[in-house]
Amino acid sequence: MVQVSRRPGVTGSALILLLARLTDHGAPEPKQAFAERLSQWLRWTDAISLSSALNSPPATAPSRALASASAEERECARVRTALTKAITEGTAFSVDDFAPYRQRYIARQQAMEAGIGPLRGRLRAVLAGRSPAMARLASVDAVMEQALDPQEQRLLATVPAVLEKYFKRLKQAHSGAQGQMPDGPDAPDAPDNAGKPVSSPGQVQPAAWLEAFGKDMQGVLLAELDIRFQPVEGLLEALRMK
Template sequence: MTQTPSYSAGISQHRLLQLLAQSGAPVSDGPLPCCGERLGRLFGLSETLILDSAITFRARQTGMDQRAVFDRVIQELANSRQALMRKIKTYGDDVEPNDCVDFEHYLNSWLSLQRKAIAVSRQLRDKTRKAMKDHSQTLARLAELDVTFDHAMAGYTSQCFSHIPKVLEQRFQALAQFASCTPDDGLHRYCEEAQNLLLAELDVRLEPVLGLLEACQNEVMNSQ
């Protein structure tokens, strides 16, 4: 089975928070509550019942070797990430230096790239789950648990990522004022910071897929 690519899982979140702090976002530097406590805040009664069902989930049909599918998803993930990185690094290139462009133009372009990152991560995650449910009961149960956690955390995740455009707007205005004598330098710096934030967000969004694929790899190795 193809080696699962590693993008420093766990470090991606720290990198994103670090970049947000550098851009002026209020990021807490105090200790966070334990993982169990934080998850408990997201799971109401209905989510808890769904989680209990996921823990005892049994797929109707398993036992179809999905190693080839896992390999294809791993390769697709690597290719998609590289393609998105290339697109992200062109952010702001469509603006001419003498154009008088407000933040809305930059925001729409940034949001378009963010939507691409969301769509790619969602597509890869769904493909991985489907293959897991066909491969074995162990992976099928893990896929069902991932669906449950994904749904329970969807609102919280969306809320967290929705703060980034607000940070970008504040940063755009601050750099525009700071670099009023040399506006091109200010815009170049803004575009560079916006690209770095989106690259960090991309890796955070891909981490669940990487975790699932690593579990698939471990399951395949243990069954040999």
């Protein structure tokens, strides 16, 4: 029977740890047993499909040339690199309104779905041509995707709302700090003769909180990319097996 290494699920991921920090709720609650969490996500019709995929006789591998694992690895690397580049380039905006950030986050989520979904299907097709055991693994993955993907999408769709609350807290904290800045002789120094502002030690520049938020949002997106790519990495690991 084909086995692949188990990877941490959503509840044990960097994404949850990041969101716990940004929402100021501390560490996440202890994880439920995997089987218990899975049973809450699977409908009885999904369970029947999964059982059929596990217990049905393995399909006969098609008589065609086997695809190269290295070719699939290159394609996976290409897709992931492109998605990572889209996330890390131009995250910050110069406005203190969350709307552009929400639009950007949702656009990146849609790009992940558009890039990773077909890649996962492609890997299943290659596995199905490798051996009967690999074909069974591909069938199980297809059932799991159909059953669990809607639940995952609903959870990930709530991330922008979490980020918006964090954005508003940072904005409010910045506004409060600006309101407490001293006037008169204790105010920050005026620009020097070179036209460059002279800041006192520890003084926070107006755009610093926006820059910090942009970096945090980027980290959350990268953590979400890790989660979405886990099934692809599992299939790719199976493909590497001889």
